[in-house]
Amino acid sequence: MSQNSAPSTTLQDIIAHAKEYGFVFPSSEIYDGLQAVYDYGQNGVELKNNLKQAWWKAMTQLHDNIVGIDAAIFMHPLTWKASGHVDGFNDPMIDNKDSKKRYRADQLLEGKAEEYTNLGQPEKAQALLTKMGALLSAEKLDEVRQLIIDENIVCPISKTSNWTEVRQFNLMFSTQVGSVAEDASNIYLRPETAQGIFVNFLNVQKSGRMKVPFGIAQIGKAFRNEIVARQFIFRMREFEQMEMQFFVRPGSEMEWYENWKATRLKFHQAIGLPASKLQYHDHDKLAHYANAAVDIEFEFPFGFREIEGIHSRTDFDLKNHQELSKKKMQYFDPDLGEDGKAIGNYIPFVVETSVGADRLFLATLCNAYTVETGEKERTYLKLHPALAPIKAAVLPLVKKDGLAEKAQEIANSLKSSFRTIYDEGGAIGKRYTRQDLIGTPFCIAVDYETMENGTVTIRHRDSMEQERVAITDLKEKIGYAVSMERILEEI
Ligand code: ATP
Numbered sequence: 001m002s003q004n005s006a007p008s009t010t011l012q013d014i015i016a017h018a019k020e021y022g023f024v025f026p027s028s029e030i031y032d033g034l035q036a037v038y039d040y041g042q043n044g045v046e047l048k049n050n051l052k053q054a055w056w057k058a059m060t061q062l063h064d065n066i067v068g069i070d071a072a073i074f075m076h077p078l079t080w081k082a083s084g085h086v087d088g089f090n091d092p093m094i095d096n097k098d099s100k101k102r103y104r105a106d107q108l109l110e111g112k113a114e115e116y117t118n119l120g121q122p123e124k125a126q127a128l129l130t131k132m133g134a135l136l137s138a139e140k141l142d143e144v145r146q147l148i149i150d151e152n153i154v155c156p157i158s159k160t161s162n163w164t165e166v167r168q169f170n171l172m173f174s175t176q177v178g179s180v181a182e183d184a185s186n187i188y189l190r191p192e193t194a195q196g197i198f199v200n201f202l203n204v205q206k207s208g209r210m211k212v213p214f215g216i217a218q219i220g221k222a223f224r225n226e227i228v229a230r231q232f233i234f235r236m237r238e239f240e241q242m243e244m245q246f247f248v249r250p251g252s253e254m255e256w257y258e259n260w261k262a263t264r265l266k267f268h269q270a271i272g273l274p275a276s277k278l279q280y281h282d283h284d285k286l287a288h289y290a291n292a293a294v295d296i297e298f299e300f301p302f303g304f305r306e307i308e309g310i311h312s313r314t315d316f317d318l319k320n321h322q323e324l325s326k327k328k329m330q331y332f333d334p335d336l337g338e339d340g341k342a343i344g345n346y347i348p349f350v351v352e353t354s355v356g357a358d359r360l361f362l363a364t365l366c367n368a369y370t371v372e373t374g375e376k377e378r379t380y381l382k383l384h385p386a387l388a389p390i391k392a393a394v395l396p397l398v399k400k401d402g403l404a405e406k407a408q409e410i411a412n413s414l415k416s417s418f419r420t421i422y423d424e425g426g427a428i429g430k431r432y433t434r435q436d437l438i439g440t441p442f443c444i445a446v447d448y449e450t451m452e453n454g455t456v457t458i459r460h461r462d463s464m465e466q467e468r469v470a471i472t473d474l475k476e477k478i479g480y481a482v483s484m485e486r487i488l489e490e491i
Pocket of ligand 1: 136187192226233235237238239240241306307308309342354355356357359360420
């Protein structure tokens, strides 16, 4: 028997599976969908909630000095002035005049660099990226356009290089608050959750009597008007972020940065992403707020791409909020310095970990999707048991002779401990297959022997092995295997 998942799995396989088995649907599909917006179905929402719970617990339960908040999506407009998003949250876009298709200029050049790398010319690739970085930083957009032309980059649809000029496009969505047009003021849908944490920094620090170093975690929606959004839930216009801002003493930020880099990689491995499909990617071009930045990348069917960013954000955000709000953002550090006096007031530095819940979902799904070929073909989702939408399915061998009632009774007795379903429809083999396709780790079969001696068989999803166990042992046996503890213990 041979097994394969990515790389021979394509994104199309994943999209089709996600739709067919209730994980992800295109948004408002009956109206032909809305580009780059997706809905999670009955199994998808469970998997996503489990991922969010794993992250939340890994942050707040495993660390005494990290607490969570849930800030609003709407924020005072000055927030986005202070954060730099009003002036700087832009992507360079370019249109092809023949196909009328829009592209991100940086992505066209990155694609070319990837081509050079694949052709065994990594130096040429690096030189191109360096040049692009320099031109973009200097806002030399006409030269970025020239670079695209010089590199003979053509539109994949029209195959021409009939390009417009390059323009900066702000990614924030805006809307109005207030019922009367004259009173209405423009506000933004937040493009990241981080700012909700920064503006609450002192509220949390004071009300929670938090001492630096400490962190604030948050899970929530973010919105970006992405220019090119063609990779399923990898790049959406409405998505969910899981961010944690860790406030540290200035000067200690690099130590914490290294620390979080390692801890976050461990998290991804603990939820089941193999080390061989994860890598760090240091940023060549640092964002306006960062003095160090790295991405954790996962190998999707379309290559290694970012799932999480870890940034050392200095005191950029708090300092700017202090300036615009005229409210002090300082922390009083009571610890003693080398001179024996209290260190006193300072604006903390921040190390941020920022992961997309949807990208983590896609990585998890791509990694779990397994096709076994050979004598008997089988497709199943090899999800970590704690992440699986359904933990156990109870299946009576036949409906008659009291087996159905017995199976229902067992399912009911397990429901309060973990998500259990009862299924009596169709041949038992078909029912196993249905559970395999959504990643249910345990199938419990109720047969005639059950009626005689109170035992059932447990069929294990990955090995398909069956073992006979007493009904009275089910709760404990399955309960631990599917618990979040299993993930948290690995971090
Ligand atoms: P990219 O370079 O891919 O646009 P980014 O560097 O702008 O991503 P960050 O601003 O660092 O992303 O956001 C942190 C995380 O949020 C990313 O690692 C990603 O997982 C997630 N994320 C960002 N934009 C999107 C999006 N449009 N759709 C889904 N997830 C996103």
